[in-house]
Amino acid sequence: MKKINLSTSITLFNSISELPEEVQSLMNEAIKIRETAYAPYSKFLVGTAFLLENGEVITGNNQENAAYPSGMCAERVAVWKASSDYPGIPILKIAITAKSLNNLVSEPIAPCGACRQTLSEYEINQKYNIEIYFMGETGKIIKTDSLLDLLPLAFDKSFL
Template sequence: MKKKTISFELSVYETLGALNEQDRDLMHMAIEARKDAYAPYSNFMVGAAVLLANGKTVIGSNQENASYPSGLCAERVAVFQAGAKYPGVTIKSIAITAMSKTHLVEKPAAPCGNCRQAISEYEFKQKSPIELLLMAEKGEIIKCQSLADILPLGFNSSYL
């Protein structure tokens, strides 16, 4: 038997002001998108903003449904919209921010498993990493260099 360790490095920024201008602007777009979330059941509102290689930005917010599996997370709304509106254009980064209507969210929320898989598909297809910026209502911002960092041993079309 052989053991392997999988690890990654992330950056932690104390405030929005500590980010570079491009990342800060992207996160502000995600915060604005979060305001349009439709979350009457969970009261958990998420906004996402996708920066494309052509300089365009696409936003998304979570959209719930009384039939829970029928809703869609902010990350997939934004990524799928980017893929539909700008097919073949590389996704450079995604800013994601979450808040609750019932309590203060102080810790950044990472994408759920379904969103990780969907973003991973784009990362694999475009053969370049997608940076992630994660933020709660307030507090620190976490930056990952690649979706693969938070989804090691991911499944992709090379297995099919």
């Protein structure tokens, strides 16, 4: 038997003003689109903005449905839009923000497991790391250098 330790390195920013200018702009786009999320049931609004290699910014927000499994997370809305509108163009950076209409969200909110799995496939296929920045409504922002930092030992097409 052999024990293997996995580790992830993150960068922690205290506020949006500490982010690089390009990422501040991206996070502000995520905040803007977050406000138009359709979340009448959970009251939990999520917005995301993707910076593509060609300079385009793609946004998405969560879309709920009374039949809960029929809703969709902001990250998957945006990644599928990016893939549909700009096939083959790598994703460089992702900004994610979340807020609740029920209480203040001051801790960074990472992508859910399904979004991590979906985004990992895009990162693996493009053979280029995607920087991920995520925050709550206010407060600190976490940055990872790769989606795979959030999903070590990811399942991909090589297992099929």
